[in-house]
Amino acid sequence: MALATRTARGGRPERPPPTPVRLWRSTIGKKTVMAVSGALMLLYLVFHMLGNLKVFFGPDDMNGYAHWLRTVGEPVLHHEWFLWLARVGLLAAVVAHGVAAYQLSRRDIAARPVGYRHRRARTSYATRTMRWGGVILALFVVWHLLDLTTGHVNPNGEAGRPYENVVATFSTWYGNAIYGVAMVAVGLHVRHGFFSAAQTLGAGSVGRDRALRLTADALALVLTLGFLAVPIGVTTGIVE
Structure with missing residues (x-):
């Protein structure tokens, strides 16, 4: 008869891992990490888009806003502390999101090592491109930092x-x-990710799914158009 609990060396019962570790090791735990970290990144995207749109109000307005971000929290916080705290928090969310996504992807492949016989698309374009979209966005973040930060x-x-x-x-x-x-990748990622996160966090139901999908579509469209408005404004000469 097999023992109900594992034992460590010396015959002593092995202590179970802490609850956070057990949660992280579970599929639902990784999905929850993805949902929460995704929500944090989505909140950042909304505020980042609003800040970008200040370019239409001229250099004084946008440059003044950038300076204000560096003084938030003073005198309690030192100069740029708020900005660096936000960057560290955002980086942590990105890493947690990426690691959870990768590990869930590996589990999905391991659970189905043999490909499906019928390859007819059963999911939306956004769903099928989530992985590549994530890679594109990761590469873009590096470019974006080298472009407009450093x-x-x-x-x-x-x-x-x-x-x-x-x-x-x-x-x-x-x-x-x-x-x-x-920005197209952002829109597709948000469209699928918002609905998936809502499902994971328990907001989805038979009666709410349609409303959640419409909200995801609207949010993705607003963010995509809001971010694209800036290069369009520069290209057309509205911003110069």
Whole structure:
């Protein structure tokens, strides 16, 4: 008869792992981590889009907003502390989201090592491209930081002048192309991710699914158009 509990060396009962570890090891735990981290990133995207739209109000407004972000919390927080705390929190959410997504993907493959005989598409385009979309967004984040944060790949690259840097990057064809592809990926990722996160966190039901899908569609569309409005404004000369 098999023992009900595992034993460590020496015959002593092995202690079960802490609850957070057990939760992380479970599929539902990883899905919950993805949902919560995704919600945090979505909140960031909304505020980031609103901040980007300040470019339409001129350099003083946008550059002033960028300066204000560095002074949030003063004098309790030192200069730029809030910004760095936000960056660290966002990085933690991105890493947790990516690791959970990768491990869930590996579990899915392990559970179905033999491919399906019928390859007819059963899911939406956004669902089928979530993995590639995540890779595209990860690469874009690196480019975006080098472009508008450090300025290494920006034609202007002047610290403290985000308005001028934005105009410079979207005055190039490659800046518009990279940004456009990434924002389409953002929209598809948000469209599928919002609905999946709502399901994981218990907000989904037979009566609510339609409303959640409509909300996901609307949110994805608003974010995509809101972000794309900036390069379009520069290209058309509205922002200069």
